[in-house]
Amino acid sequence: MRITLAQVNPTVGDLDYNLDMIERVWTEHDTTSDLIVFPELVTTGYPPEDLLHNKQFIRDTENRVEQLMEFSKTKKSAILIGTPQDINGQLYNAALLIGGGKIIGQTAKHHLPNYGVFDEKRYFVSAKDFASIEFMGQKLGVLVCEDMWFPDVASKLKDNGAEILVSLHGSPFEIGKHNRRLTQARARVAETGLPLLYVNQIGGQDDVIYDGSSFIMDKEGNITSQAKPFKEDILSQNSAHHPQPEAEEQIFMAATLGLKDYMRKTGQKQVLIGLSGGIDSALAAAIAVEALGANNVHAIMMPSHFTSQESLDDAADCAKRLDISYEIISIATMVDAFVKDQPETSGLAHENLQSRLRGLTLMTKSNMTGAMVVTTGNKSEMATGYATLYGDMCGGYNPLKDMYKIQVYKVCDWYNETHGDKIPQNIITKKPTAELRPNQTDQDSLPPYDILDGILERLIEHDLSPKEIIDQGFGKETVEKVAHLLKIAQYKRQQSAPGAKITTRAFARERRYPIANGYK
């Protein structure tokens, strides 16, 4: 049997787009395939969230499945798709094998993930049945996503005659995730002695990014071919093997796809970025150029009295190297006008005032032009609250939201090496500063970023206690300060823009914390 894996990019909720996409791929690969396999919930996109509670949405999805059944009459091959299926008022995360005008076979997900970014027990019930699906005289053992991560389903499918494992996924990207997928796939192959075909979607959906990296594993556990990461691709037995790129490239691609798809899927084309001469906005601009093209990225430098000539030079140089339009709008007169009206404004209020006048300037420009503001606070800033609410936190999407500052540096280095120093070297090597008061640097308020990020990763990704981190050799005062900042900045994160998940524990969907929280 000739099986083709379709690594596609559905849009959540856009049932017609997803239907057209399936039909287009089907038509293109009909003559060279017996079966074309699409990802989990490809009809609806993943995750549809509470759209799944809307009965009309489920009816509309069922209607698209009927259209695919009708369409299948004109095709010689069959398709295997993921789709929600309502059976007697209970919703399943199902896989349907459709061909010759009918549903040839079906199964559904047994293990419903309800951790991390996932809430599937909010929507679905578990399948109870472990039948394999017979097609062209061969028995397929179909796994839906999480079912590949446990031994029981594959093993029962094998008991029920399965000769090959076919696994449909909506598996979000994070650093190191693909190796964990391969480990699980190898375990299932070793347990059953069956080859395994893995198809994942690609695309950005709000915070979650799918990297694809679909693969075919033979019954010895060798990858015979693997699809391109972060790109639509078609995989069959004869396809090339695309290895995973290094970590920095993966991060860059994830953030780029996140921004690109957020724009496309919300019907937007152009972005504005406040370019400060610092590293975060420089990288965000580079990502935006990669995602949208240089002609869709507009940079605005908004100096105040505290902005150095060095920052002005670096910002202008960066815009020039990235070949994006660049404009300077000073906020100095606005700051002066405000302080003249309210002369008591000082200290942190005066610093935030500058940041908020920049936000106001960008948002006004956004309202006038229809271009979306990209916000650029990295994970170290989001964690510690080193960002101004309604100031530099203004914006529709944040490609850096889940990148630690240390990662930002590494990604910049990788980007410059591979793209020819488009980010001025001085931006990477100079001391980071918010320039909201004279001679300020980030390290006036925060520990050095290598220390800070080490502590934050232990607090967030590893969920260690301050005491455990101190026992690992970090300074007591520093750890306790960082843990306190992380806790009290929750109210800011609650009002932050969505951004691309990169790590194993992104804020918001994957780290759900109370704001009013008395835990010390």
Next chain:
Amino acid sequence: MRITLAQVNPTVGDLDYNLDMIERVWTEHDTTSDLIVFPELVTTGYPPEDLLHNKQFIRDTENRVEQLMEFSKTKKSAILIGTPQDINGQLYNAALLIGGGKIIGQTAKHHLPNYGVFDEKRYFVSAKDFASIEFMGQKLGVLVCEDMWFPDVASKLKDNGAEILVSLHGSPFEIGKHNRRLTQARARVAETGLPLLYVNQIGGQDDVIYDGSSFIMDKEGNITSQAKPFKEDILSQNSAHHPQPEAEEQIFMAATLGLKDYMRKTGQKQVLIGLSGGIDSALAAAIAVEALGANNVHAIMMPSHFTSQESLDDAADCAKRLDISYEIISIATMVDAFVKDQPETSGLAHENLQSRLRGLTLMTKSNMTGAMVVTTGNKSEMATGYATLYGDMCGGYNPLKDMYKIQVYKVCDWYNETHGDKIPQNIITKKPTAELRPNQTDQDSLPPYDILDGILERLIEHDLSPKEIIDQGFGKETVEKVAHLLKIAQYKRQQSAPGAKITTRAFARERRYPIANGYK
């Protein structure tokens, strides 16, 4: 057996506060009780969210349980408390009966709610055991919250000898919720022939408000006594019966407790409110006065060129009647300075500019004084995006977030009737307007609020499709416009402040929608 129900107000994460609270109530009622019953997860507060994933948090909670066991040696009565319990690496939502220095009996929750505001399958495993707990020669059938909402647990407890049902809750308020609780309780009583004691917590925890309303139901299904709503209270067989107040009073109490506890539990005392002369900010100010006292509420009127004398008079009159400090800070010169710098600013951008300069003014004041900004967009506005991101949406908490505009009017009427016209009648009767351009009224952009709210309630709470709503007699064009606005405003709601849940489906925690959403 003399059983006392302790309707208390724990703080999420504040283990020492909650421990002290339990010990204090225990001491106060020790001599008049044999058993004192506390709400679900009273040691941690509810919902602790991802704190439950932190192992040190669980260890610290277990330590507080050990302290209670030690404390129990000094007491003649016992307590029944809700607390997370780790048994061999699996976490249960448990109930422990503690007395005489030990755990006398224990059970845990079987039905884990994973819908609406609840994510319990993210944290807990289901209890498998249905034993009753023997205490003083009597068998208690202990239900943990959701277990009261299904017949099986109470029925099996009865089979296992239970002579009385004792039910521990963390049951969030919403309009109509208490009647549904009573219906379920009566069903359990009818099925088992046993009396039922229901203890719920009170308090605000970010978006979720608990109303208490604990009650004792005899085996005929009569309520013999019921605790005060929205207040800490102690209930025993001899207590008075406090009936539920009317809907408007419930809403007012919920929003008040939500704001009050958000402030207290985040260590804040004072608030700033932008008073526009409109009904939303007037009601928000009244709520803040009730929650925090008039001397902790500061109102700022921020007129622009489009602010009418009527609005200035109404705002001043409102502040005077509420006896709160009041200040006028014109944004007109700032608007002029901005437009002079950037003369192309017009239309929606010019409207948003005014709203954002008000937000900036309030936030600067907030930074200078430490007072938190209260934001006041009602549910109709949050739903349709009729609010400016980083403008009037600035603020730490929104007591009106889940009140439809029609509810705002009704609550104002109730408030004036019971509090002596503290909100000027003209604010209630005049046409609502944002005053961001000449002669603007809300109804230039939105359908009349009774129509709008009728449509929104059907889209949100009833999850009906536009077609179903049109079939009920609403205008096609209007319904489709409102449905579209609801969809495209998701990005604004993602960045909105938390606020008090009032309805059966509050935004954010209870209506989880994608921003990039192609569903038409």
